[in-house]
Amino acid sequence: MMLIRPIQASDWDGLWALAHKTGPGFTTLQPDEPAVRRKLDWALESFEADKPLKEALYLFVLEDTDTGEIAGISGIESAVGLQDPWYNYRVGTLVHASQGLNVYNPIKTLTLSNDHTGQSEVCTLFLDPEFRRDGNGGLLSKSRFMFMAEFPHCFTDNVIAEMRGYSDSNGVSPFWEGLGRHFFSIDFAQADQLSGQNKVFIAELMPKNPIYTNMLPDDAREAIGQTHDNTTPARRLLESEGFRYSGYIDIFDGGPLLETRVQDIRIVRESRYCKVRIGEPDGGSERYLLANSRLRDFRCCAANASLLGNHIVTISADMAKVLNVQDGDSLRVAPMSARRSF
Known part of the structure; x- marks a missing residue:
């Protein structure tokens, strides 16, 4: 039987094994032992707290009760960006027009944003490839909404979900290659890993002015708002529950940010x-x-x-x-x- 339950200290081996299977672009769980241990300790503290922490992390594991094997992980952060800044790009439009020249050019722009600071986030969803069957992915994702329905005081009214952005079969992100690399001068995987540890360097190195997307390479522009192939099922599931893309993307791989009100999530309503x-x-x-x-x-x-x-x-x-x-x-x-x- 497959069971969702809060993570425990004894789940370290299973968590560490999953961290080695996520791959580049999965920011919240990489094979970095200090970072994974901090995440586990944070989750244990959040569940044991007498009253909800301002920034709590509720991590859940999917356990095969017949074998005790940890098949997947999912989480909810009660509020993002209260201690470490939380960045994304807002996709907007600027119109360059001249009646005299009969020119009208609407141009998409990317502007660095902290608009979702303080909001709850569903995060860290990963299912071991060997268990991607029998509706396990749906259970792993949707169980979080049952928790939110039961304990609404632990979360904000709005909830967001960052989707892993598109990368090719070699793990190369065209969005990163077309934009981020020019400012960071490091590989995507390294930047992605660093962002999970300390986001201060983002503010130090990212451009402060809007970026005109028509100046990006075609493949970088086409990747804006697109999900990784392995993440597309998770996106469809969230959209079936009421989440929608609202014009915000990840600053590293261009993946979409989905959002909704907690009370509008289908499972919470029903x-x-x-x-x-x-x-x-x-x-x-x-x-x-x-x-x-x-x-x-x-x-x-x-x-x-x-x-x-x-x-x-x-x-x-x-x-x-x-x-x-x-x-x-x-x-x-x-x-x-x-x-x-x-």
């Missing part, structure tokens, strides 16, 4: 409490997200379950054990797919 009845789901059961209501012992699974009316959910004894609930307890329940409803 989830509800149901009383647990332990038994065997009937043949007409459908697939749902099921989550308990404990912060430090949060548990979420995707499973077939039978609903009696809108307020009683029948789950198997094995599922009840994994979710750590008993007969009569409450579970938060949401349809796994937008095509299904209560």
Whole structure:
């Protein structure tokens, strides 16, 4: 059975193994031991805090309960940029026009921005390639929204998601090669890794004036707002839940930033409490997200379950054990797919 739960100190080996599989461009989890240990410690502190931290990191692992293997990781930051600056480019338009010359040229621009400072972010989503099947990616991503629905006081009203930008089969980012390299004079992978440790150098080296995109190489311009091939499914999933591209991109690889209001996320809107009845789901059961209501012992699974009316959910004894609930307890329940409803 596949289970989402908060990360624990004992998950170090699994986390470190995943860090070696993410590849260039995955800023939030690279094989840098001090950085990964800081991330783990931050997450442990966030879950153990008596009251929500101003900048908390809630990290979740996807565990195969049959083997104990860590198959993936996902996270939520309660607020970005309160201590370290948080940058992106705002994509805008400037019009150069002359009636006398009969010229009208709208030109796209990139302007360095901190517009999303203080907002919550869903982040650090990575699924081991060996487990990219059976809806595991959907569970890994959507379980975060069950957590946000249960603990809204931990997050801001708006939530963002940075998507990994396009790079070719050799890991080369055309956006970086066409823009960033001119100011940083280092390889994309090195800049990306440094950004996860200290963002001060970004402010020191990036141009302060708007950049005219028509002066960029064609492949760099075409990469603006495009996702990495491995990230496209994650983008589609977020868009199906209500996230939208709003004209902001990553300053390194040009990947899109998606955003929405927490209350507009489909799972947050549609989830509800149901009383647990332990038994065997009937043949007409459908697939749902099921989550308990404990912060430090949060548990979420995707499973077939039978609903009696809108307020009683029948789950198997094995599922009840994994979710750590008993007969009569409450579970938060949401349809796994937008095509299904209560």
